[in-house]
Amino acid sequence: MSYNLITILGPTAVGKTKLAALLANHFDGEIISADSRQVYKRMNIGTGKDLEDYIINGKKIPYYLIDIVEPTEEFNLFLFNEYFYKAFNDITSRNKIPFLVGGTGLYLHSILKGYKLNKVEFSKEKYEELDKLSIEELRERLIKVNPKLHNTTDLLEKDRIIRAIIISEAENNFNEHPEIRSLTIGINPGREKIKERITERLKYRLENGMIEEVEKLVAEGITFDKLEFFGLEYKYIGMYLKCELNYNDMFQKLNSAIQQFAKRQMTWFRKMEREGIKIHWLEEADFDAAKKIIEDNYFA
Structure with missing residues (x-):
């Protein structure tokens, strides 16, 4: 090869x-x-x-x-x-x-x-443009872009037909990659x-600016919910900064979580x-x- x-x-x-x-x-x-x-x-x-x-x-x-x-x-x-x-x-x-x-x-x-991935955008403009068409015109358009349509319930409600058209058109226009x-x-x-x-790496990072890094993110407006979304270090240090965990508990829970992640x-x-x-x-x-x-x- x-x-x-x-x-x-x-x-x-x-x-x-x-x-x-x-x-x-x-x-x-x-x-x-x-x-x-x-x-x-x-x-x-x-x-x-x-x-x-x-x-x-x-x-x-x-x-x-x-x-x-x-x-x-x-x-x-x-x-x-x-x-x-x-x-x-x-x-x-x-x-x-x-x-x-x-x-x-x-x-x-x-x-x-x-x-093969597609970016499907339900833009307001696209939706309104399709919404001007009659339900019969929408059905014809959907069958044209998706001839193998299996779920016929998509042909009964106008909103579902519009969404099915947007998804089908995106699927027909994915970027070809090498x-x-x-x-x-x-x-x-x-x-x-x-x-x-x-464990060694976590000790080093906590002693060399990782907590301060998270504090700066909070100071610039990153919410604790977003820190939780980022997971691991950001989630547990966020809990420590909120005083939900003491330092030792934060270290133990975070260390265990990273090991589970590995x-x-x-x-x-x-x-x-x-x-x-x-x-x-x-x-x-x-x-x-x-x-x-x-x-x-x-x-x-």
């Missing part, structure tokens, strides 16, 4: 970013992040951006999908795919190797399995080592393997071992 992407995946705290940067530096590549929270600006410590990891021998490795939206804005799977393919096309157009790096299972899965053929490398040091590293990440990767996605597993973020996998497969 001729590959056009290298994916580095694994649970949290295993050293994916540093390894990817070393490999991208060696193979003249650029990095696309697959992390659902690193897209947000000013959420640095809690999301583990570790931007210094992208600097190799004084050279900054280009990266994408980090610091691209405000914490007040929505980010979702559709937008991730939109940004990914834009970055992928840009990188490959310059004959560089794209490296997809991260641990958000759904985001990785959507690329490696080639999801086929992704990924050489995928996974890092899994084992559950006990991952747990130890999560377990769920591994569940995603095992699911991907069952679906036929080949993952070359390494026990550690070993540059030489990963380099050999790439030399033996990507350039074969």
Whole structure:
């Protein structure tokens, strides 16, 4: 198989970013992040951006999908795919190797399995434009855009016909993307080592500005509900700032939650393997071992 992407995946705290940067530096590549929270600006410590990891021998490795939206804005799977393919096309157009790096299972899965996603917008203008048509005209339009319509109840109510037309037209207009053929490398040091590293890393981050980072977000107007939406570090530090948890309880609950999160990440990767996605597993973020996998497969 001729590959056009290298994916580095694994649970949290295993050293994916540093390894990817070393490999991208060696193979003249650029990095696309697959992390659902690193897209947000000013959420640095809690999301583990570790931007210094992208600097190799004084050279900054280009990266994408980090610091691209405000914490007040929505980010979702559709937008991730939109940004990914834009970055992928840009990188490959310059004959560089794209490296997809991260641990958000759904985001990785959507690329490696080639999801076809559409942005469905129920805009007021679009709805009003369709609402001017008679119910018979709407039925004809719906059957034209969706000849295989199974649910005939969509043809009975005007509102449902209009919504069905909007969805069907979006499905007929999804963006065609290049086929992704990924050489995928996974890092899994084992559950006990991952747990130890999560605990060590959490202690370090709490002592080096993570609480202050969350305080600044609150000061700029990010609500505690939004912090809960961001989950993990933001959720539990938010509870600590609201005095719902003392420091020790916050640490214990957050540490346990991150460990459970790492377990769920591994569940995603095992699911991907069952679906036929080949993952070359390494026990550690070993540059030489990963380099050999790439030399033996990507350039074969």
